[in-house]
Amino acid sequence: MQDSKSGIKGSDQKLNVTTIPYVITGKDVIAWIANKMKTTVEGLAAQVFGNMLVAYGYIYPLQNHKKLVMCNDNTLYRFQTPYFWPTQKWVAEDSDYAIYLAKRNIRKKGMLEPYEQAHYNHLHKWLNHKWDFIVMQATEQYKAGKERKKPDRVVFDCQERAYWMINRPPRRTHSAMDCGPDRLIDPSVEEKITFDQYRRMNIFYQQAIMRSKVKSSVSLGALVKYVTTYKNHDAFLAPCLPSNPWQTDSDAYWNLNMRRVDVPTKMRVERWSFSLFELLTDLRGRDDFKIFLKKEFSGENLAFWEAAEELKWGTASSMKTKAETIFKTFLAPGAPRWINIDGRTMGLTVKGLEHPHRYVLEAAQTHVFLLMKKDTFFRYLKSPVYKDIQKKALNPEPHNFSPAQLEQNAQSRGPGIHPIILWQQEEEEKAKAAAASAPVDVKAMMSKIDRKK
């Protein structure tokens, strides 16, 4: 991108305190761009183009050098020298950055900014074998720089600083050179599809045509309903209370929504009312549901559902024993926690249990799930247990961090709770729950009552 503006653009020669000759104002740049692009709407396109110029580093701001935007007012900018342009795609090497930081260290007499100091320490550790060279080069470049006149020296400092602001941006500075990890596959390259792939594609599409389809009015209606229910719970669309941990580095949100928290948040409780599936997948909700069912003495459906889940997700070696316990506890006639499913499903399941596999209880589980959904779930939503927890639920205040606090948050990030500790807690709770809710053996109770009599 050759700069042809210097002749065409009529920018004024501002004289600042030390007379540095060539600066341009933001609004002049935007006006010139709008003129050149012949856009009538001066605001948007020219502004965006100007921002891109600054974000890539072709023009750098003089006053607020950490904010890489083109402001449409009298803020001052200057053109960057071609050596520091990103056009030629030269890599900004770490050793160059180390030399720059060492020079800055000399100039600032040891007072680097915190992010610069962090980079410096990091580079000192990893480029240690070249460190002598870096120190020597830095001192030499500094001395050579002093040979130039004062205004040139200032301009050179500004240029270098702007270059490294683009290529090693501090937190919350958005430079256009920031890119994520490189892809292994180039998506714009045409890939050759072989004959066999075409054949398989044909078979797939023919089968897809023959499948029965849902009418788009129905499916779109379902999609709209889903979006309207969930739109406040999506962290991309609505602000996450108290604050999104990925943005503000404060893990209050995760702590408030842990597995075994005493008082859940309002959003979480609201989510449980959307469907039985949400209630059961959130383990805290499942606990609450269990409490309600205990009061109603109808916990066997949920217990069967959980046991079937365990069978589905458990190890292959434990399947036979699990299947037998499930049969004895839930399905056998006269079992202590007998579930009420229809005769056909019961017959199929019992037959399947002779040769148990992972999905042998699928039909029964679905039936039980539907029973719970149609009956128990709505009673739960109207019950005092649920209303109570709704009242108790927390509604945290949104955080309002200042930039200094954000910086501090970022620095005091630590690893969370170790997963092994969480797993141990889970095992303890499970053992306690198993001991507490052992199936009530009716016969033993009856015999006890008899003996008392």
Add this chain to the structure above:
Amino acid sequence: MGKEECKTMLDALNKVTACYRHLVIALGSTSDSQNLREELKRTRKKAQELAVANRTKLTSLLKDKTISKEDRAEYERLWVLFSSSMELLEVDMKRSLEIGQDFPLKVPTRHLIQTGMTGSTTTVAARAMSVQNMKYEADSNIDTADLRDLQSEITQVSHMMEEMEMKVQVAPWAVEAKQEAGAELKSNMSVGNSSVGVISICEEEPKEEDGGGNRDAGFASICAVLVFFVIVIVALVLGYLVINMS
């Protein structure tokens, strides 16, 4: 001794590399461009001579199998210094070739970037060449002729570096640096004097420079106030005595 010679030569190479980088950064901008091209050419030639000299010296030293372990470690460190300098030089040469091709000087309307640098880089080049004044005697088509030379020189330098890698078996990552973090601060005692009193455009800088200035100004003002008070007290005492006597 071989080591001292090596060190002085490496220092010289280092100096020339640093100056070369300053010159390349000024390329394509509004600083003095005809003379700049000539300065670049001369600095490059000097850098190459130094590089060749350094290389022969160091390879002969490292090939010697009869040296002690500490000596060998020291030579390896010097070798790493040399190869890093050469890498930097090669990169700068390639970049100057590209920029030189993009910004020709012999066209009717030069398109040079107005970066705000207007001074000449004569002093930097003089420092590189270790002379007092630079004399410019190149002819006017230096940019195109020079670029051809530059291309051949770049290939020469890359060949030299490949040869170096082949001949000398030195593991660069095994070298331990002698300087610790922050060593550059100690080597420059006279850093502070020249930057006090600079007021630059960049907004963060004035806070720092003014702070330094204010500290010095504070001391001066305290001294002035003390002297003033002393004079006032003396005047009062004299007045009192005069009144008493009369």
